[in-house]
Amino acid sequence: QSALTQPASVSGSLGQSISISCTGTSSDIGSYNFVSWYQQHPGKAPKLMIYEDSKRPSGVFNRFFGSKSGNTASLTISGLQAEDEADYYCCSYAGSGIWVFGGGTTLTVL
Amino acid sequence: EVRLVESGGGLVQPGGSLRLSCAASGFTFSGYSMTWVRQAPGKGLEWISYISSTSSPIHYADSVEGRFTISRDNVRNSLYVQMNSLREEDTAVYYCVRESAYGFDYWGQGALVTVSS
Numbered sequence: 001q002s003a004l005t006q007p008a009s010v011s012g013s014l015g016q017s018i019s020i021s022c023t024g025t026s027s028d029i030g031s032y033n034f035v036s037w038y039q040q041h042p043g044k045a046p047k048l049m050i051y052e053d054s055k056r057p058s059g060v061f062n063r064f065f066g067s068k069s070g071n072t073a074s075l076t077i078s079g080l081q082a083e084d085e086a087d088y089y090c091c092s093y094a095g096s097g098i099w100v101f102g103g104g105t106t107l108t109v110l
Numbered sequence: 111e112v113r114l115v116e117s118g119g120g121l122v123q124p125g126g127s128l129r130l131s132c133a134a135s136g137f138t139f140s141g142y143s144m145t146w147v148r149q150a151p152g153k154g155l156e157w158i159s160y161i162s163s164t165s166s167p168i169h170y171a172d173s174v175e176g177r178f179t180i181s182r183d184n185v186r187n188s189l190y191v192q193m194n195s196l197r198e199e200d201t202a203v204y205y206c207v208r209e210s211a212y213g214f215d216y217w218g219q220g221a222l223v224t225v226s227s
């Protein structure tokens with residue numbers, strides 16, 4: 001049950017686009033279409049942003065885009081806004097009822 | 111409105127026990143699987159346990175297997191986790207989370223558990 005690998009931090013300017021990678025293995029990301037992404041502001045509970053690799057729950061802006069290739073998933077945020085500044089976590093099903101999270105990425109909007 | 115409210119957190123000595131509860135409202139609790147996720151201070155999220163809508167199957171992360179027990183009461187609309195043999199590394203905010211076809215779609219506000227002598 002090893003954590004997925006995310007960059008510790010990314011940054012981008014207002015209006016720009018950024019991507020956050022999430023690398024797993026053939027036992028988790030590579031085996032299932034169950035990657036999800038969560039946004040967490042300081043002192044708040046996480047919020048679901050993407051599920052099943054690339055689907056957006058209702059109410060999540062279409063500036064958030066999820067994708068996956070092989071054992072790596074990515075979250076792309078376009079048209080960066082100040083309120084996007086937060087921690088982002090990826091999560092994947094790993095089989096046998098087990099889920100694994102990434103270590104988290106802090107997004108700074110410049 | 112979906113609400114998940116955790117309770118039961120607090121300070122406990124290493125080796126001690128604590129039971130967290132989560133009161134669910136605003137949805138048909140008996141129709142959903144539930145999960146506990148924790149977050150150590152300044153650290154990332156860690157999935158620790160899952161229980162299906164019918165209480166079987168149940169799954170645990172290796173880090174808590176044998177020490178934590180998840181359970182639910184579909185009449186009381188409540189989720190529980192009994193935590194035994196607590197260690198300092200179990201210090202974290204514990205979130206009660208609803209699992210749906212859309213992922214972990216609703217989270218409680220969290221309950222802080224501090225394991226320290």
